[in-house]
Each structure stands twice: as structure tokens, then as C-alpha cells.
Amino acid sequence: MEQKNLLRIVKTWKISDKPEYRGFRCASCQKYIHKAWHHQLRTGGYRTPVHFCNLCKAKLNTLRMKGVFKTFTCDNCGKKMYKSWHVWSKKGGILAEAHFCKNCGDKLGIDRKIKGVIYDLDGTIVSTTKIHEAAWLYAGEKFNVPISKEMLLNQKGISTEAAAKMILPRNKKYLLRKFIKAKQKYVIDNINKAILFPGILKVINQLTQKGYKIWICTSALKARVEEILNIFTSLKKIKNNIIWCEMYRKGKPSPEALNLTTKKMGLAKTEVYYIGDAFSDYKTSAAAKVKFIYFCPNIRNRDKRIPKPIPIISSHKEIFKLLK
Ligand SMILES: [Zn+2]
Ligand SMILES: [Zn+2]
Ligand SMILES: [Zn+2]
Incomplete structure (x- = not known):
């Protein structure tokens, strides 16, 4: 009976999907109040x-509703409050309202524009x-193919196959398959020498604590992602937040991977940043209409094709300046 009556009242509410900071009103007469009879609606979605x-x-008491008379308290810290953030969210088809004090609202980023950060993997999280x-130097030595500095620069960001074709001289093209295999084997045998960029784990933890959703969107294959997770086990905390190569059809610079990531995050394109180290990452974000941050550990080597207005960071902790 009580639930039915509460439901009837709540159904007349105009529910805002944007958080509001204001006082509490009586559900029936809409007057602002500092203390109230608290009831809990748990039905009808x-x-x-x-x-x-x-x-x-008193007027409604004919409905024989129980409830408690008390001041309002923050759902996060339990502190008493007269004004609060009123936040509606939908989880599992159920509309729920939460109330947070000013402090917790700031901490949880209730009023924040950016709600999630998407990281590229190779060259951004792991070096x-x-x-x-x-x-490449190993494969070159094995097959007596000279590897120049320029070749090493140009193999960045392109597939192993494309790089092998670029490196092999015409009279050795027939070695292509073996050449690629040797290179790949070396990478697999030495993947444990990969290092994480300084501070990345701390930054991911801090962002998570502040309520940001953290995801990885990579063009690496699932097998290599798993290998990296096995080495850097602390990354396993976000193992369910990774979009890898096999999960989408068109690779960078198609927006498909980022579209999928934002969809899985449950966030709008305007609510996330994508951080990557390559021109193809930038092109992907532009195609997906997602804000981009250029991660460039060595500013002297910055890729000039990425336009100047794009924010650039050389260490991960700098992201906090951009999120303010
Ligand atoms: Zn009232
Ligand atoms: Zn609080
Ligand atoms: Zn990268």
C-alpha cells in the first residue's frame, strides 16, 4: 500500500538527468525543508x-506510512546537510536517486564534464x-640485411608486415615470411623487457579513485594484450575495460574502435579524452569526434602532423592539469 502511494507521487516528478545542487523539497507540497519524514520507494522501476x-x-497519515523523521545526510560520507547534489542514475533498468554533500560531489566529480579517459596501449601505457x-636489428643480422636508423624510425606505428616490406631490399623479398617470423619471435621472447611509462599506474589509480572511467583502446591483438597483462599484473585491474583488435572490424584511423569504447563506457563522446602517441591515434579521435591528448615522452620528437592546439603531455601525471 505504502509503495503504491509513494510510486504515485514519484511518477509526477520531473526527473532531471543532470545533477542539481539545491535544498530538499517536500515530495508533496514542494516546500524547502531542513528535516523530513524519510520514506523509500522500491518498486515500479x-x-x-x-x-x-x-x-x-500528517495529511497523508491516513495512508499509514511509516518512515523516520530526520535531517538529510550524504549518501557517501553520512554528514548532515541542508543542501545537496541530487543525482539520478539508471542501473539495470532502475532509476535511482542519490544525495551527496558539496565535498563528496567535488570528490566524485558529480558536476564534471569529462567522465572518462581512454588510453592507447603501445607507446602510451607500455613502452x-x-x-x-x-x-628488427636481430632479424637484420640473422638474414644479413642492413637496418638503418631511418628504417627504425619509419617502422613505428605501421604493421610488422608493412615494415618488413619496407626494410627488405628487392633481391631479398623472397625472405619476407621468415624475416617477419624472426622479428616476431624476438618480440615474444623479449616482451618481458617492456616497461610501463613512469607513473602510469599511479595516475590510473588516482583517476579511478576520483570516479573517472578508465579504458584502453588498442590495435594490438588479444594475445599480445594478454601477454602484457601477464607481465604487468597491476594492469589486470582494468582487464575488463580493454578494446583490442579482434573486437572491431576497421582499424585506425576508422572511428569504429573509439565508438565501441565510448559505447561500452556508457559515456558520450564529449565526456571522454583519448590519449595516444601516434598520428593515427589523433586521426582516429578526430574521426570519432573525441577530444585528443597527444602523449609525447620526448617533445623534441613530436609529430608535427598533429596540430598545435591539441594538448600535449610528456608525462602521464600532466593529465590532471587538463582535467581541471
Ligand atoms: Zn509538504
Ligand atoms: Zn558527503
Ligand atoms: Zn601507440
């Missing part, structure tokens, strides 16, 4: 407290550049 002033409670270079 809702889960929300319903508050009544003393007067309305594998040196291993790939060493692998």
Missing part, C-alpha cells in the same frame, strides 16, 4: 528516498619501442 514535511505527513627496434 524506482529506488529513491521520498521526503515529506510534517504537515504533509615497447626499444623491443621492436632491437627485434
Whole structure:
């Protein structure tokens, strides 16, 4: 009976999908109040407290509703408050309302524009550049193919096959398959030498604590992602937040991978940043209409094709400046 009556009242509410910071109103007469009778609606697709002033409670008392008379408290820290963030969210088809004090609202980023950060993997979270270079040098030595500095620079960001074709001289093209295999084997045998970029784990932890959703969107194959997770086990915390190569059809610079990532995050394109180290990452974000941050550990080597207005960071902790 009580639930039915509460539901009838709540159904007349205009529910805002944007968080509001304001005082509490009586659910019946809409007057602002500092203390209220607290009831809890748990049916009809809702889960929300319903508050009544003393007067309305008396009038409604024929409905024999129980409830407690008390001041309002923050759902996060339990502190008493007169004003609060009113936040509606939908989880599992149920509309729920939560109330947070000013402090917790700031901490949880209730009013924040950016709600998630998407990281590229290779060259952004994990530094594998040196291993790939060493692998080409190893393959070159094995097949007596000279590897120049320029070749090492140009193999960045392109597939192993494309790189092998670029490196092999015409009279050795027939070695292509064996050449690729040797390179790949070296990478696999030495993947444990890969290092994480300084501070990345700390930054991911801090962002998570602040309520940001953290995802990885990579063009690496699932097998290599798993290998990296096995080495850097602390990354396993976000193992369910990774979009890898086999999960989408068109690779960078198609927006498909980022479209999928934002969809899985449950966020709008305007609510996320994508951080990557390569021109193809930038092109992907532009195609997906997602804001881009250029991660460039060595600014002297910055890729000039990425336009100047794009924010650039050389260490991961700098992201906090951009999120302010
Ligand atoms: Zn009232
Ligand atoms: Zn609080
Ligand atoms: Zn990368």
C-alpha cells in the first residue's frame, strides 16, 4: 500500500538527468525543508528516498506510512546537510536517486564534464619501442640485411608486415615470411623487457579513485594484450575495460574502435579524452569526434602532423592539469 502511494507521487516528478545542487523539497507540497519524514520507494522501476514535511505527513497519515523523521545526510560520507547534489542514475533498468554533500560531489566529480579517459596501449601505457627496434636489428643480422636508423624510425606505428616490406631490399623479398617470423619471435621472447611509462599506474589509480572511467583502446591483438597483462599484473585491474583488435572490424584511423569504447563506457563522446602517441591515434579521435591528448615522452620528437592546439603531455601525471 505504502509503495503504491509513494510510486504515485514519484511518477509526477520531473526527473532531471543532470545533477542539481539545491535544498530538499517536500515530495508533496514542494516546500524547502531542513528535516523530513524519510520514506523509500522500491518498486515500479524506482529506488529513491521520498521526503515529506510534517504537515504533509500528517495529511497523508491516513495512508499509514511509516518512515523516520530526520535531517538529510550524504549518501557517501553520512554528514548532515541542508543542501545537496541530487543525482539520478539508471542501473539495470532502475532509476535511482542519490544525495551527496558539496565535498563528496567535488570528490566524485558529480558536476564534471569529462567522465572518462581512454588510453592507447603501445607507446602510451607500455613502452615497447626499444623491443621492436632491437627485434628488427636481430632479424637484420640473422638474414644479413642492413637496418638503418631511418628504417627504425619509419617502422613505428605501421604493421610488422608493412615494415618488413619496407626494410627488405628487392633481391631479398623472397625472405619476407621468415624475416617477419624472426622479428616476431624476438618480440615474444623479449616482451618481458617492456616497461610501463613512469607513473602510469599511479595516475590510473588516482583517476579511478576520483570516479573517472578508465579504458584502453588498442590495435594490438588479444594475445599480445594478454601477454602484457601477464607481465604487468597491476594492469589486470582494468582487464575488463580493454578494446583490442579482434573486437572491431576497421582499424585506425576508422572511428569504429573509439565508438565501441565510448559505447561500452556508457559515456558520450564529449565526456571522454583519448590519449595516444601516434598520428593515427589523433586521426582516429578526430574521426570519432573525441577530444585528443597527444602523449609525447620526448617533445623534441613530436609529430608535427598533429596540430598545435591539441594538448600535449610528456608525462602521464600532466593529465590532471587538463582535467581541471
Ligand atoms: Zn509538504
Ligand atoms: Zn558527503
Ligand atoms: Zn601507440
